[in-house]
Amino acid sequence: MYKLSNLLLACVFAFSVNAQENAGLRLPAGFSATLFADQIGTARHIAINDKGVLFAKLNNANKAGQSIVRMEDANGDGIAEKISGWGKYGGTGIYVKGNQLYASSDDAVYLYQLDANGEVTNPTAPKTIIQNLHSRRQHASKSITLDPQGNIYVNIGAYSNACQEKDRSVGSKGMMPCPILDSAGGVWKFDGKKENQSYAEGKRYATGLRNVIGLDWNNQTNSLFVTQHGRDQLNTFYPTMYTDAQNADLPAETMYEMKEGDDAGWPYVYYDPFQKKKILSPEYGGDGKLEGGKNALDPLVAFPAHMAPMALLFYKGNQFPAKYKEGAFITFHGSWNRAPLPQEGYFVAFVPFKNGKPAGEWEIFANGFAGADNNKTPRGAKARPCGLAEGPDGSLYVSDDSKGAIFKISFNK
Amino acid sequence: MQFKIVSLIVVALFYCVQANAQNMQKGKKIYEAKCLACHQADGGGVPNMNAPLDAASNVVGKDIARLVRIIRYGYNERIALDGFYYSNAMTASPDLKDNEIADLLTYIRNSWSNKASAVTIAQVQAAKKKK
Numbered sequence: 001m002y003k004l005s006n007l008l009l010a011c012v013f014a015f016s017v018n019a020q021e022n023a024g025l026r027l028p029a030g031f032s033a034t035l036f037a038d039q040i041g042t043a044r045h046i047a048i049n050d051k052g053v054l055f056a057k058l059n060n061a062n063k064a065g066q067s068i069v070r071m072e073d074a075n076g077d078g079i080a081e082k083i084s085g086w087g088k089y090g091g092t093g094i095y096v097k098g099n100q101l102y103a104s105s106d107d108a109v110y111l112y113q114l115d116a117n118g119e120v121t122n123p124t125a126p127k128t129i130i131q132n133l134h135s136r137r138q139h140a141s142k143s144i145t146l147d148p149q150g151n152i153y154v155n156i157g158a159y160s161n162a163c164q165e166k167d168r169s170v171g172s173k174g175m176m177p178c179p180i181l182d183s184a185g186g187v188w189k190f191d192g193k194k195e196n197q198s199y200a201e202g203k204r205y206a207t208g209l210r211n212v213i214g215l216d217w218n219n220q221t222n223s224l225f226v227t228q229h230g231r232d233q234l235n236t237f238y239p240t241m242y243t244d245a246q247n248a249d250l251p252a253e254t255m256y257e258m259k260e261g262d263d264a265g266w267p268y269v270y271y272d273p274f275q276k277k278k279i280l281s282p283e284y285g286g287d288g289k290l291e292g293g294k295n296a297l298d299p300l301v302a303f304p305a306h307m308a309p310m311a312l313l314f315y316k317g318n319q320f321p322a323k324y325k326e327g328a329f330i331t332f333h334g335s336w337n338r339a340p341l342p343q344e345g346y347f348v349a350f351v352p353f354k355n356g357k358p359a360g361e362w363e364i365f366a367n368g369f370a371g372a373d374n375n376k377t378p379r380g381a382k383a384r385p386c387g388l389a390e391g392p393d394g395s396l397y398v399s400d401d402s403k404g405a406i407f408k409i410s411f412n413k
Numbered sequence: 414m415q416f417k418i419v420s421l422i423v424v425a426l427f428y429c430v431q432a433n434a435q436n437m438q439k440g441k442k443i444y445e446a447k448c449l450a451c452h453q454a455d456g457g458g459v460p461n462m463n464a465p466l467d468a469a470s471n472v473v474g475k476d477i478a479r480l481v482r483i484i485r486y487g488y489n490e491r492i493a494l495d496g497f498y499y500s501n502a503m504t505a506s507p508d509l510k511d512n513e514i515a516d517l518l519t520y521i522r523n524s525w526s527n528k529a530s531a532v533t534i535a536q537v538q539a540a541k542k543k544k
Contacts, residue, residue, distance in 0.1 A: 060498075137491065137502065138502060139500075167502045168501075169505060170504070236450050336450075336451070336453065336463065339450055339453055339454060340449060340454065377453055378458070378462075379453070379455065379457030379459075379460065380457065384460070401460075402460055
């Protein structure tokens, strides 16, 4: 009897240690993960400098009253031991270019200066690069990326689900043309150095994007790639056209390459990954089959519905095996609009690329963020993957914006 | 005599509880059809996006009129709920009848970890008059 209980204890012990292995993540063979930081706040996007100092933009200021968190792992054990921060405003976007650090609120983009140690020199007096962008509750977060010339691209999400006359209301028609698109529902381009720009100084670079949170510049193609959050609630508003099960799978979450002037079709169409077509939105007279969006792009990659792609990163490093080089990592926050069907997402996906084009099916790269009990409810999930950054040594960092964990994923050779 | 009163009380209680169970059941149906998409099966909502109803101080609170208005007219304001902001626009349900709103509120006030008084049709009607 005594032996049996000992055995049981040993089992429980072994199990709990195992549960913490790789910080609780499931990874492909040869990869390992550490919990780089934990409980830092609602960590949205992350960025890293060439010395490996990591910065996270928080959605809300944390308990210490900081909204940009600086993390440094000086002894190289995979865990940040020097954690500090500054800034008071919530936001999502962050980008590091040399000694310059860009960070966004929901209506502006600020520029900070870093010193040689990656410490901020003007925490309370950043330059205002862009200001007065629309921030109207829905899809208000501003993601940013830069091209090699120093232009900055800012997502301005549509403050609407499907551009109905009355948003998210049963029976309300889609507005024609959608008036939101003149100042939101797309990506805007600005000069990364000029101060105090707004709509007048910027340019609508690409349109027809409901909400982009993940975007990255691809150096091979020298173009912008984005991931879009597809529309919600087809079943709620059109229960005779879409069942709960159909809504759970429609529309696809999509990846596009956006050149200047491109249109991805929102709100007039959504992408159906089963028919492989752009389908006219029911708010605009669609019936689930009628096609639309003749001049709109087809996606490069279609992912399952509602999983919410939060960050896109093209892998440039040499640490990971060759298959990952130049490929795309995408975080999936986890769905809510698959209900009453089980939720999906809560993982990091990978899409292999060759010569700047997807070269194979997407796959799950890192899973297990929802936690040991695999609770995939938005509230219950242990972590909701959000930001991505690639360290100077080729390690991949993933942030969680619910409890504030940072995971560091490395390949062990 | 004593016995009779006790059994009367027991019977009365039984009917109350049963009526409640029926209201709860009706409320649940409406919740699943109109609210679950956003507020989720566990009432936990979606962080930053759709407010939780479970363990929400307003939901189990005394201001029934406010809850009635939110359901009838929708809700889309920048306001902190138990310290957090939610960005989505809540759909209005102008088609729900007074008794349905009463059942629905009774349901969300007594589901998950919530425990609060049932809501009566009279309370829903009183809320309408205030508006």
